[in-house]
Amino acid sequence: MIKPLMTPIPYLGNKRRELIHISEYEPTVYNKVVDVFGGSGSISLYYLNKGCIVHYNDKIKAIVGFYDILKDEKRVPELIEAIKSIPNTDDEYKRLHPLALKTLTENKDPDLKMISEYLWCFISTGSCLFPSYFKNLRNDNYYANKAKAWLKFPPVVKDLKTTSLDYKELFELYKDDTQAFLILDPPYFSSTCIPYAKCSIDVYDDILHMLENAKCSLMLIVEFTGYTYHKFKDYIKHTYTKRYSVRGTKNKYKIASQKYHSIITNY
Ligand SMILES: C[S@@+](CC[C@H](N)C(=O)[O-])C[C@H]1O[C@@H](n2cnc3c(N)ncnc32)[C@H](O)[C@@H]1O
Numbered sequence: 001m002i003k004p005l006m007t008p009i010p011y012l013g014n015k016r017r018e019l020i021h022i023s024e025y026e027p028t029v030y031n032k033v034v035d036v037f038g039g040s041g042s043i044s045l046y047y048l049n050k051g052c053i054v055h056y057n058d059k060i061k062a063i064v065g066f067y068d069i070l071k072d073e074k075r076v077p078e079l080i081e082a083i084k085s086i087p088n089t090d091d092e093y094k095r096l097h098p099l100a101l102k103t104l105t106e107n108k109d110p111d112l113k114m115i116s117e118y119l120w121c122f123i124s125t126g127s128c129l130f131p132s133y134f135k136n137l138r139n140d141n142y143y144a145n146k147a148k149a150w151l152k153f154p155p156v157v158k159d160l161k162t163t164s165l166d167y168k169e170l171f172e173l174y175k176d177d178t179q180a181f182l183i184l185d186p187p188y189f190s191s192t193c194i195p196y197a198k199c200s201i202d203v204y205d206d207i208l209h210m211l212e213n214a215k216c217s218l219m220l221i222v223e224f225t226g227y228t229y230h231k232f233k234d235y236i237k238h239t240y241t242k243r244y245s246v247r248g249t250k251n252k253y254k255i256a257s258q259k260y261h262s263i264i265t266n267y
Contacts, residue, residue: 001019001020001023001024002046002049002050004016004019004042004045004046004049005042005045005046005049005156006149007040007041007042007045008040008041008066008070008149008150008153009040009066009119010040011039011040011042013039013040013185013187013188014039014040014042015039015042015043015185015221016040016042016046018221018240018242018261019042019043019046021238021240021261021263022043022046022183022219022221022263023046024238025219025237025238025263025265026181026219027181027217027219027265027267029179030179030180030181030217031053031179031180032052032053032054032055032177032179032180032181033047033052033053033054033055033181033183034054034055034057034170034174034180034181034182034183035047035054035055035056035057035183035185036057036167036170036171036182036183036184036185037057037058037167037184037185037186037187038056038057038058038063038064038067039058039063039185041056041067041157043183043185044056044157044160045156045157048156048157048159048160049156053159053161054160054161055160055161055162055163055170056160056161056162056163057162057163057164057165057167057170058164059107059164059165059166059167060104060107060164061103061107061108061109061110061164062103062104062110062114062115062118062119063118064162064163064164065109065110065114065115066079066115066118066119067157067160067162068162069112069115070150070153070154070157071154071157071158071160072154073151073154076147076150076151076153076154077147078112079112079115079116079119079150080143080146080147080150082112082113082115082116083116083119083120083143083146084143085116086116086117086120088138093121096117096120096121097121099117100114100117100118100120100121100122101121103117103118104118104122107164167184167186167203167206168206170182171206171210171214174214174216175210175213175214175215175216176214176215176216177215177216178215178216179216180216180217181216181217181219182210182214182216182217182218182219183219183221184207184218184219184220184221185220185221186203186204186207186220186222187203188222188223204228204231207220208231208232210266211232211235211264211266212266214266217265217266217267218265218266218267219263219264219265220232220235220263220264220265221261221262221263221264222261222262222264223259223260223261223262224239224259224260224261224262228262229262232262232264235264235265235266236262236263236264237262237263237264237265238262238263239260239261239262239263240260240261240263241258241259241260242258242259242260242261243256243257243258244256244257244258244259
């Protein structure tokens, strides 16, 4: 397995550490990878780095817009400047958070300003919950390092195909393509904390229908629960432990938990 790239942004549900399981259970034959619920892009980046043709999709247009900016090294400094111009204060967070939430839920085509506000509010959620605590950390050096890190991505993502479609549209596009490898990492059913995580139970019915009928290769990564076991038991190939830990400001508290994730495939 090649070493997974760090993602340009932290993201709840990032699968970078689980790529070891994903790569072990990938199909033997495919000519394109479709990252249907792309999020941070950890899966897309891994397969791009492996030399594959990759289609990244996420219904949140702001995050797709971010990947489109990353394709062009001239636009990366513009984005950094836009984020840097947002005052790192609690008041600004209170003002911007509802607007950024609207960007997520209304899902209009975002401009640079909306993408920068979305990134500022959500992408370092931990930091942005306490902007005043982090204001001294977000200095010129911080932004210079961010620019340096993000400027590594344009050569990697330049050929990435991006869309912001509902997963059902992607299913229609690829269901009969025997060479397509669709990776499905939908929002967890048990997540309640952030807007993108809201997921209707229909998604699992649609995925089961695809597992039973589609000609493309499908891999679902899902939390192992009584419900998911019952629903997908005929297709489960592997189950592994996933540790979560959250450290509070100044290391005052640490929350650790362990869950199980399953790899489910139709091949
Ligand atoms: C668990 S996260 C994916 C994490 C990603 N694999 C990673 O490594 O960061 C689920 C993603 O699905 C997206 N999503 C939610 N509903 C969707 C839908 N109906 N169609 C497409 N994407 C959707 C969310 O915006 C979110 O980014």
